[in-house]
Amino acid sequence: MNTLFDKIWDSHVVRKVEDGPTQLYIDRLYCHEVTSPQAFEGLRERGLQCFRPQQIFCMPDHNTPTHDQDKPIADPVSKAQVDALARNAAEFGLTHFGMMHPRNGIIHVVGPELGLSLPGMTIVCGDSHTSTHGAMGAVAFGIGTSEVEMVLASQCILQSKPKSMRIRIEGTLGKGVTAKDVALYLMAQLTTSGATGYFVEYAGSVVRDMSMEGRLTLCNLSIEMGARGGFVAPDETTFAYLKGRDYAPKGEDWDKAVAYWHTLRSGDDAVFDRELVFDAADIEPRITYGTNPGMGIGISEAIPAVSTIPAAGQASFLKSLDYMHFQPEEKLLGKPVDYVFLGACTNGRIEDFRAFASLVQGHHKAADVTAWLVPGSWKVDGQIRAEGLDKILAEAGFEVRQPGCSACLAMNDDKIPAGCLAVSTSNRNFEGRQGPGSRTILASPYTAAAAAITGVITDPRQFLL
Amino acid sequence: MKQPFTTLTSTCIPLPLENVDTDQIIPARFMKSTTRDEKFFGDHLFFDWRHRADGTDNPDFVLNDPAFQGSTILVAGKNFGSGSSREHAAWAIAGYGIRIVVSSFFADIHKNNELNNFVLPVVVSETFLSELFASIKADPTTLVTVDLPTQTIINQATGHSETFEINAYKKHCLLNGLDDIDFLTSDKSLIEAYEKERLGVRG
Numbered sequence: 001m002n003t004l005f006d007k008i009w010d011s012h013v014v015r016k017v018e019d020g021p022t023q024l025y026i027d028r029l030y031c032h033e034v035t036s037p038q039a040f041e042g043l044r045e046r047g048l049q050c051f052r053p054q055q056i057f058c059m060p061d062h063n064t065p066t067h068d069q070d071k072p073i074a075d076p077v078s079k080a081q082v083d084a085l086a087r088n089a090a091e092f093g094l095t096h097f098g099m100m101h102p103r104n105g106i107i108h109v110v111g112p113e114l115g116l117s118l119p120g121m122t123i124v125c126g127d128s129h130t131s132t133h134g135a136m137g138a139v140a141f142g143i144g145t146s147e148v149e150m151v152l153a154s155q156c157i158l159q160s161k162p163k164s165m166r167i168r169i170e171g172t173l174g175k176g177v178t179a180k181d182v183a184l185y186l187m188a189q190l191t192t193s194g195a196t197g198y199f200v201e202y203a204g205s206v207v208r209d210m211s212m213e214g215r216l217t218l219c220n221l222s223i224e225m226g227a228r229g230g231f232v233a234p235d236e237t238t239f240a241y242l243k244g245r246d247y248a249p250k251g252e253d254w255d256k257a258v259a260y261w262h263t264l265r266s267g268d269d270a271v272f273d274r275e276l277v278f279d280a281a282d283i284e285p286r287i288t289y290g291t292n293p294g295m296g297i298g299i300s301e302a303i304p305a306v307s308t309i310p311a312a313g314q315a316s317f318l319k320s321l322d323y324m325h326f327q328p329e330e331k332l333l334g335k336p337v338d339y340v341f342l343g344a345c346t347n348g349r350i351e352d353f354r355a356f357a358s359l360v361q362g363h364h365k366a367a368d369v370t371a372w373l374v375p376g377s378w379k380v381d382g383q384i385r386a387e388g389l390d391k392i393l394a395e396a397g398f399e400v401r402q403p404g405c406s407a408c409l410a411m412n413d414d415k416i417p418a419g420c421l422a423v424s425t426s427n428r429n430f431e432g433r434q435g436p437g438s439r440t441i442l443a444s445p446y447t448a449a450a451a452a453i454t455g456v457i458t459d460p461r462q463f464l465l
Numbered sequence: 466m467k468q469p470f471t472t473l474t475s476t477c478i479p480l481p482l483e484n485v486d487t488d489q490i491i492p493a494r495f496m497k498s499t500t501r502d503e504k505f506f507g508d509h510l511f512f513d514w515r516h517r518a519d520g521t522d523n524p525d526f527v528l529n530d531p532a533f534q535g536s537t538i539l540v541a542g543k544n545f546g547s548g549s550s551r552e553h554a555a556w557a558i559a560g561y562g563i564r565i566v567v568s569s570f571f572a573d574i575h576k577n578n579e580l581n582n583f584v585l586p587v588v589v590s591e592t593f594l595s596e597l598f599a600s601i602k603a604d605p606t607t608l609v610t611v612d613l614p615t616q617t618i619i620n621q622a623t624g625h626s627e628t629f630e631i632n633a634y635k636k637h638c639l640l641n642g643l644d645d646i647d648f649l650t651s652d653k654s655l656i657e658a659y660e661k662e663r664l665g666v667r668g
Contacts, residue, residue: 014659020634023649025659035551037499048650063497077497084499128550128574142574144552145501146581146645154649156656160632162573192484193544196573226547228573292484292547312542312595316483409493409549418518430488430548432513 002267021158027121033060033085035126039149040088052155059097064404105377105403108132108345115245119234119261131222135215137234163273168204171280176461179214180444183221184286192294196226212241213351224293288442290320339422340371340452344408347425348376352445359449365397366455374406423451469642474610475537486548491557507560532605546575
């Protein structure tokens with residue numbers, strides 16, 4: 001009780017259905033092209049309009065190619081889906097940032113950077129990584145397409161209230177250990193279902209000290225522990241990030257908003273359904289070895305022995321290693337890497353590009369590695385160029401592509417070929433996630449950069465003096 | 466209005482793997498459709514497990530096993546439907562003809578998606594689940610009955626049964642073929658009143 005989650009949730013309850021879910025008011029709905037067309041189709045079939053069109057923002061990101069965006073999309077099926085979003089937005093009177101629009105990018109990168117995602121809000125999107133927006137101090141979670149239709153039609157959703165969990169990470173992160181490594185560590189500790197049914201509040205000194213970009217990465221990956229969402233109570237870091245953003249409140253409205261946002265914190269007497277504390281000193285740069293994000297190890301560690309896996313999970317464990325071409329108890333340092341991917345809603349922000357560039361500066365991309373560096377939005381792209389990171393990257397043999405989801409999920413041209421091993425800063429290492437037969441190792445931008453210049457899985461700390 | 470749900474008896478498709486994610490249920494490249502064509506999605510259910518890399522059927526995958534053709538119950542290991550929120554996974558399951566998924570644990574976005582498509586997720590104990598897998602392994606014609614009104618699942622091979630949970634609202638919807646949008650759009654004045662009240666608090 002009296003948690004920040006309770007405060008935000010309770011302040012959005014329109015009514016409680018008897019013996020059923022809560023009718024929850026939604027402040028912001030984001031729509032991308034993949035999970036929205038059937039929702040718009042549903043509205044048309046029912047003869048309904050959008051109830052609050054001004055609270056809904058649309059942009060394509062999954063299908064968009066990361067090159068030649070000024071030309072029509074070559075894949076006709078991708079093009080049809082992207083075009084359908086533009087048509088639906090126009091028909092229902094919604095704001096739409098199409099391809100090449102200066103505000104286009106991955107929806108979970110764009111929302112925060114435009115100040116569309118604000119503290120205290122409820123935010124949904126037909127995308128499980130909507131949890132990202134929790135970094136702003138919002139209750140944000142992914143929904144299905146039927147639920148997108150509900151929000152389009154009523155600005156509400158029916159949901160049972162999740163339980164609350166607080167995860168505190170105390171201490172100071174070591175050299176080369178990032179928010180991504182913290183998240184990969186938490187997933188390995190909790191497994192991919194350990195936080196199912198919960199909403200997570202991230203707290204502790206590590207989270208307080210994190211930049212907004214780091215918090216966005218951490219909250220982005222909440223779903224990979226099974227949590228519907230995760231958030232960080234807003235603080236001065238949040239307010240400084242938001243001030244002056246395109247859609248953030250201005251003038252008197254800003255002062256009023258900040259006064260309200262200051263009240264958004266869990267009470268000292270808050271009671272969580274579950275509370276976990278971790279020590280930052282236990283976290284080293286992390287990599288995954290299997291086919292779900294919870295199958296991770298410290299970069300210097302070995303894959304677990306079969307005997308350490310509970311009996312019911314052994315078949316899945318062995319299937320996973322068979323897919324990855326790895327053996328139990330094997331270390332992964334030194335394994336040759338074919339592809340490196342920097343980007344996605346997880347690690348496609350300016351800080352991720354700064355980290356990657358800082359590590360590769362003065363080195364050169366390994367000859368047999370293909371590297372895809374994909375900014376999360378045009379704004380990030382602009383910042384990369386304004387800071388001269390593009391030049392550092394070019395000198396090291398790397399090219400910056402155009403914004404989009406890219407190789408995170410193989411819905412556009414950027415697919416990892418079958419059998420190839422990729423070190424990827426994205427969020428999922430599921431079988432075939434980056435293309436049929438692709439083998440994915442999830443890691444931070446530093447670890448991806450170290451693999452890109454050495455051509456093998458490498459502890460990035462040796463390059464960070 | 467959808468097809469209401471009451472009681473169903475069927476053989477079961479066993480999938481004794483844990484953490485089956487929605488990327489496996491329906492790979493992303495099949496999500497480019499702009500219509501809710503359940504047959505299309507059903508045809509691509511577990512596509513990359515059903516097919517070998519050369520595109521031919523994978524005879525080792527359970528959906529290609531003649532013993533389980535026509536089954537309307539899928540039985541899966543714990544944490545079924547993890548990962549992506551894609552409702553296409555629920556459309557694929559429904560489109561294939563599956564009406565019930567039994568597991569000891571579901572990822573919650575996927576569970577909601579199943580319910581919103583009149584596929585019933587039935588949560589059973591680990592013990593019930595492992596016994597059911599054993600029953601199906603011993604005899605693929607093992608029947609399971611799921612009765613929504615009494616919230617009961619019965620393994621006909623052993624006679625063992627369990628009750629399962631579902632909230633009263635959703636149960637009513639399933640039994641009567643009603644969906645949430647009918648409910649939410651039935652009275653917008655409540656939503657307008659909420660908006661008006663909150664403006665005063667938050668600006």
